[in-house]
Amino acid sequence: MAKKAPRRTAERIAQVTLELFNRFGEPNVSTTLISAELGISPGNLYYHFPSKDALVNQLFDQYEAAMLSLLDAAPDVRDVEDTWFFLHSLFEQVWNHRFLYRDLNNLLSGNRHLETHFHAVLERKTLAFRQMLESLGAVGLMRMDADNIETLSASLSVMVTYWLSYEYVRNPRQAMEPASAGLALTRGAQHVLALLTPYMADAQVQQHLQALTAAYSAPSVA
Numbered sequence: 001m002a003k004k005a006p007r008r009t010a011e012r013i014a015q016v017t018l019e020l021f022n023r024f025g026e027p028n029v030s031t032t033l034i035s036a037e038l039g040i041s042p043g044n045l046y047y048h049f050p051s052k053d054a055l056v057n058q059l060f061d062q063y064e065a066a067m068l069s070l071l072d073a074a075p076d077v078r079d080v081e082d083t084w085f086f087l088h089s090l091f092e093q094v095w096n097h098r099f100l101y102r103d104l105n106n107l108l109s110g111n112r113h114l115e116t117h118f119h120a121v122l123e124r125k126t127l128a129f130r131q132m133l134e135s136l137g138a139v140g141l142m143r144m145d146a147d148n149i150e151t152l153s154a155s156l157s158v159m160v161t162y163w164l165s166y167e168y169v170r171n172p173r174q175a176m177e178p179a180s181a182g183l184a185l186t187r188g189a190q191h192v193l194a195l196l197t198p199y200m201a202d203a204q205v206q207q208h209l210q211a212l213t214a215a216y217s218a219p220s221v222a
Helices: 009-024 031-038 042-048 052-071 080-096 098-102 104-110 112-138 146-170 178-199 203-221
Strands: none
Touching: 009 031, 009 042, 009 052, 009 098, 031 042, 031 052, 052 080, 052 098, 052 112, 080 098, 080 112, 080 146, 080 178, 080 203, 098 104, 098 146, 104 112, 112 146, 146 178, 178 203
16 A cells, blocks of 8 residues: 655644644743654744744634535524534534634734734624524524524524633643543533523424433433
């Protein structure tokens, strides 16, 4: 079997940096630490990424592309299972680039690229929730007027955006560790679904949603 070609250095730098940022937080990771972790010289690192901001921007652009692709699926959410899967997938994307959410205010205040693009992602996220709610209403699963849709879509966007910050405040020593991912994602999705439940069309749909939530949370708690 032919050996796989080694990953390009820039890709390897980005991957290792993401792991370090996610683990320790972007402010706590220096370019010296990154180059040492990779076993390369600082000059080699700077050749590919001339500053730490360039690394942050590269990782954000990866996140943005993945998130926008996922948000495009919002109008296709047509049933309870679709709803759960869509929400859980959103939280997974947030978790994969959790350093952005852990240090969000700090990053936005010092990086113009993130300031403008993260705002666009937030707006797109709110629009996607509005499209999801309208889709569920169109098939008769939810009942709400236009004002409720507008308010709830914003609330859902806030919940997804700041859930990891809440988890971090609750447990700063462990919340961002990989072992915490299952519970963190499940708790976030459960709270978002709790916002939807009162608007479900009937008790049977509400029970279906609650049963599905319980089934998904069981493996994480075990």
